[in-house]
Amino acid sequence: MANVCVITGGGSGMGLESAKCMPKDKIIVISGRTMSKLENAVNELKALGYEAYAKTCDTSSRESVKELAAFAAGLGEVKNVINSAGVSPAMKGTQESILRINALGTVYMNEEFSKVMNAGSVIVDVSSNSAYILPSMIIPKKAYKLAETDEEKFLKKLIKRSNLAKGEYQRKGFAYSLSKNFVVWYAKKCAFEYGKKGIRVVSLSPGLIATDMGNLESKDGGMLIPFSAEERMGKPEELGYALATVADERNGYLAGVDVLCDGGSTNGMKEFKKKK
Template sequence: MSNVSVITGGAGGMGLATAKVVGNDHSLVICDVRQDRLDAAASALDALGIAYQAVNCDVTDRRAVVDLFDVASGLGRIASVIHTAGVSPSMGSAEYVMRTNAIGTLNVNECFFDIAAEGAAIVNVASMAAHLLPENMVPTDRFPQALKDQEAFMKDMLAACSIVPEEMQSGIAYAVSKSFVRWYAVAQCERFNGKGLRVVSVSPGSIDTEMGRLEADAGAGALVADAAVPRWGKREEMADLLAFCASDKAGYLTGTDILNDGGVVASVTERARQSADS
């Protein structure tokens, strides 16, 4: 039976780069909500001789995610899921950002939990933004609500974002939603371990992708020049990390977040400390 890897957002910059790595030794299922991007990704994978199934899937739709996993299960044993699907602050309202990033992550992970067999792993993409948002702005105590009542969770999350002017709320929603992604890997680790499953999150910095460049003139882009590695991260650098975290080589890795941001958070944190001491 072949090992199957599912990559959500598989037609995006990081997702497609990861598919090119994982597709060398796994049966591949890529999904994306945009058919035009799926078609372009299919052409790129065809050119490399990588076999795949492409599925148009909106991760905020639980039924669509169930159908996605049905397709993957029909190809063999689900060995890994790499969940890169998500949106940035410039792409929509606070509600859209929160629902896509938080509810999308919940749907993909819970469906994976329901269907995956022992030894499988899921890797979620969070963000350095989740490391930079002050803790008193993160409604962590309300995060468990997502597992019980998604609409109540959304109401609580949007209320947390409403403390800033409307034009800033998408940015806060992004950081809060990615904080939820980080929280999920930690909080659900023991439950996943009970079935022999691993769950990890990875927090990229400013990565040179179509979505990443949308924030070039905003906070994420502005931080690049001050990073310990003062450049945009390469999608291939993220792809190799995501593929490793999902592989058997990382079999001891679970319940944690890996920050891969060129040292931005370290620099910001240390500068803040020095400023407070001066």
Template sequence: MSDVVIITGGAGGMGSATAQVVGTSHAVVLCDVRQDRLDAVACALKGIDVTAVNCDVTDRAAVDGLFATASGIGRIAAVIHTAGVSPTMGAADYVMRTNAVGTLNVNEAFHRTAGDGAAIVNVASMAAHMLPDEMVPDQHFPLAFTDEDAFMAAMLAACAVVPEEFRSGIAYAVSKSFVKWYSTSQSERFGRNGLRIVSVSPGSIETEMGRLEADAGAGAMVADAAVPRWGKPEEMADLLAFCASSRAGYLTGTDILSDGGVVASMRERARIAAQNA
């Protein structure tokens, strides 16, 4: 049987680029909700053993089915969880449920299913590094394990501190803060099963979804970054694939910020401005 890598959000730019990298040495199970795009990506991955599965990550039963399909192909070596939505793609509840609850569902299924030595890499965001600590409702994050409705209510209440037109943006940052928190807080629990868990926080990446945010502030942040350009999907793919591989066997319970220096530049400018005020 083959070693298998599951890639959620497989029809997206980062997901498909990562499939091209890991598919040279593993069977790949691509998951997405967009069947037409999923089929197109699967067909484009020439020379790769790929299985396409239509799966909504917010549906626990569907996620369990995804893992059952992958387990039927071979040993699950890794999961690269890129599935998510940006602020311009929907209302705050949709953004929160997709990014936060979807991450919980995929990771918990991985924890139940994968064997010793497997790794999961979650995609967070530089937005998780930019939200002020007082706006991150991390005291309510553990509700996700016990009461999804109460978790969602607490998260949306945290977003309600800003006018409605800005709530999707706050929901995005809060949901990605949850991804970052989960990937660090659960590392010991995963480690007891011989599993690794890591998150990666990309900056503005040259994908269809990334470009949706170009006029919502991302373009200006890119222009002022230490590396003043958009990141390439292939750059993220190499990083995600490395984190998921056995070469990164000592890497767990942490988040890797890969944003071209956006956050570092913003913090230094803020420090200088405060010093000169």
């Protein structure tokens, strides 16, 4: 049976770049909300020699994620899931939509795909180095487990906490950081649950990357760039390669951790360049 790789947020940015680094014997499923973007991505992949399919999915809807999982499983054995779908503070939307897509979307993706995946497969959830930016005492970690049992209460608690920030962009930024901190926590949790079935789960946290999203955030969200080792943004293709290698089956012992792929900016800020 053919091996299938599913990439959410695959119509653009680092999701699309990760597809271009996958082995060509895999069937690639490119997913996102906008069909025109997916079709362009699939055409690009086909021109490179891939067998690729477009399938719309809104990861903030469990039903939509279920349909995506059934579609992918109908093409072959789902071996790799790269969950790159996400929205950021500078985009249209609210604190709630950020949390629904980035946090609850990850719950739906991991839960629904783990039902159709078998031993030797992998889920990579894309987080962000902004997951590390909040002081731990301010993170409502006890509320995280509600994401699986009481979504509305989970959202209410995280929105309430993000309302501590002043200004709309800051509140959305706070919600974004919480959503991505949750992704790191949740991917670890899933690694230990799905590990029994032989499914590997890892999160990967990019720093500021020059995708459509990253360029949009660079004005207000670029404060970490001077703290990175080379004092630059990351390139989408660098992150595509990082995601594809983490998702590679040969990386079979990498599980239950977050891969911080941010050019060193988090450590630069915390320790090595903080006096700058």
